Amino acid sequence: MTLKKVNAIEVKNVTKVYRSSNTETRALRNANLTIYDNEFFTLLGPSGCGKTTLLRLIAGFEDITEGSINLFDQEIVNLPPNKRPVNTVFQQYSLFPHLDVYENVAFGLRRLKKDESLTKKRTMEVLELVQMKDYATRKPNQLSGGQQQRVALARALAPEPKVLLLDEPLSALDLKLRQAMRYELKTLQRETGITFVFVTHDQEEALTMSDRIAVINEGEIQQIGEPEQIYESPSNKFVANFIGEANLLSGFCKTNGENGLCELYTGHSINLFVPSHIKQNDKVTIFIRPERIKIVKSSKDKSQLSISEFTYLGNAATIQLKSNEQIINVNLPIEDLKVFKKGDYVDIEFPKGSAQVID
Amino acid sequence: MNIQGENKTQNRIYSLLPLWIVVGIFMIGPLLVMAVVSLMESNVYGGVHFKFSLSGYRQILFDTNLFDEIEFNPAYLIIIGRSFMLALVATFISLLIGFPAAYFISRQSNRVKNILIFLVTIPFWTNLLIRTFAWIIILGKGGVIESSFNFFGLLDEESSLNLMYTNSAILIGLVYSYLPLMVLPIYASMEKMDLRLLEAATDLYSNRIELIRKIILPLSMPGIIGGSILVFVPCLGAFIAPDLLGGGKKLLLGSLIQFQFSYARNWPFGAAMAMFLLALVILVLIFNARLNRKHREYASQK
Secondary structure, eight states: OOSOOOEEEEEEEEEEEEEOSSOEEEEEEEEEEEEETTOEEEEEOSTTSSHHHHHHHHHTSSOOSEEEEEETTEEOTTSOGGGSSEEEEOTTOOOOTTSOHHHHHHHHHHHTTOOHHHHHHHHHHHHHHTTOGGGTTOOGGGSOHHHHHHHHHHHHHTTOOSEEEEESTTTTSOHHHHHHHHHHHHHHHHHHOOEEEEEESOHHHHHHHOSEEEEEETTEEEEEEOHHHHHHSOSSHHHHHHSSOOEEEEEEEEEOEEEEEEEETTSOEEEEEEOTTSOTTOEEEEEEOGGGOEEEEOOTTTOOOEEEEEEEOSSOEEEEEEETTEEEEEEEOGGGTTTOOTTOBEEEEOOTTSEEEEO | OOSSSSOHHHHHHHHTHHHHHHHIIIIIHHHHHHHHHHTSEEOTTSSEESSOOOHHHHHHHEEEOTTSOEEEOTHHHHHHHHHHHHHHHHHHHHHHHHHHHHHHHHTSOHHHHHHHHHHHHGGGGSOHHHHHHHHHHHHSTTSHHHHHHHHTTSSOSSOOOOOSSSHHHHHHHHHHHHHHHHHHHHHHHHHHSOHHHHHHHHHTTOOHHHIIIIIIHHHTHHHHHHHHHHHHHHHHHOOHHHHHHHTTSSOOHHHHHHHHHTTSOOHHHHHHHHHHHHHHHHHHHHHHHHHHHHHHHHHHHO
């Protein structure tokens, strides 16, 4: 992108501590991140990691313990939620049960004291956008989960927020609908040009929809980056394990530097970049995705690796190799399905650039 | 044994029999007795003459004067009107106090909530009569309020605030007696309310007043209506607070009926008044149900 990126949200040194009578829970620790305008930004992490807390801090539902949050260069920490130009799509939709779809969507516009004709125009516009125009007179309890989801989305979009916050909005839907909605959400974001901040624990969701992802664990941001970046070169073991499948193999360093050499406890040597702070004979952990490992047939006297598990998946298979207490997971492409079977002795190869030393 | 087979209708009748007996003996029976009594002639020594007469009902509107002529007598209508007004005002005041109280309780932590609800129900543990007598001590001449006014020099020893035996005293008594019946149903409907809806409304730019008007009030409407009925109906027929705190100076419906059965020994008239009161209550309930349905239709049309 040649355009200069505009900062939509800046989270600076944000700490959130929940205090009850005798315990203190640190939900967020010194979080820093910048979300750009027009971006689909995802906060990804396991449940209880603090991602929802961060979202609620941006929305204003929680009081911040330390730090500041800027929205388009304006400090918003001291503003109550109803004064912040951001809207939220809630996990359980939280539609107003006593109001029909139209009034639910018009709710924000009415509170902003918008002109009646403008309210009507805008409400019908967003209902059209989420394809719920025909349901305007229905009550929320007359709608299916997917329809409620759309109404919740329309309701949050209607007042034209600067930033839309989405708190695991797809988690209550069934799989098929969830996959369809992913695509729709992404399209919606591109069409409206509104910055989306999306919270999820589903890494697949995050990878398919986001422009950038922040991985959070135990109240700390682990890594921020584009989906490819996060998947291909995770910054630590947690990220590597949380996103997709990962092999974390132990070994030791032989030489460091750009063209370093490490030896695994399985006896294999790998050529890869080894940071200079790792010295010779230091213990290292090497990260490699299962689909990057190549396996070739071998025999008992040449190799100690044998296939201990073979899981057929239809369009592929995953196999587990065992040697010296180390387990290596490998994804087998479809053309190799018939070639290998459980108990076979194999040898593995690591293509250049597929492995990485990880903390 | 055949539990559910061949004769389902018969089974249903038999299995509901205990319920019908209870409802019959304790609810429909007394009402029927009352209806029959209201259609009898009165006996000078109490009880009734078993002779059909509409005199009980006639007496509500008409009186026989010295010359044996029947003339219109608005006295009882005035009493009915006054009772109605007092009951309405008492309900309204109960709502004004009960709604914020219920809201406050519903927003506390679970432990505090339980304690507060327990406190709300505590007055029911003592007899209403005794509790109303306590108000005489509070409101009466030289009572708690007056003596504290005296103590702070706001009132000299000789004069009195004249709190007792007024409509306000009756209102205080009524509101005090039935306030818990307003708080509990409203609390119940607020307790069920999803607090995330409040967050959603705030997120959509509602200020505090709009939050109450657009979300909390409509969502606790079932509780408000239920509480209002629970307060209004007994207020309409109340006689303890009007007698003790109002001094019986201005008769109310409840006192009037009670009076007919005790001192006046005019059972048919008392029964007729009671039936009349019942009719009034039913009318109010029907009106309320209509209003509810209209409201719902209106809401779903819009």
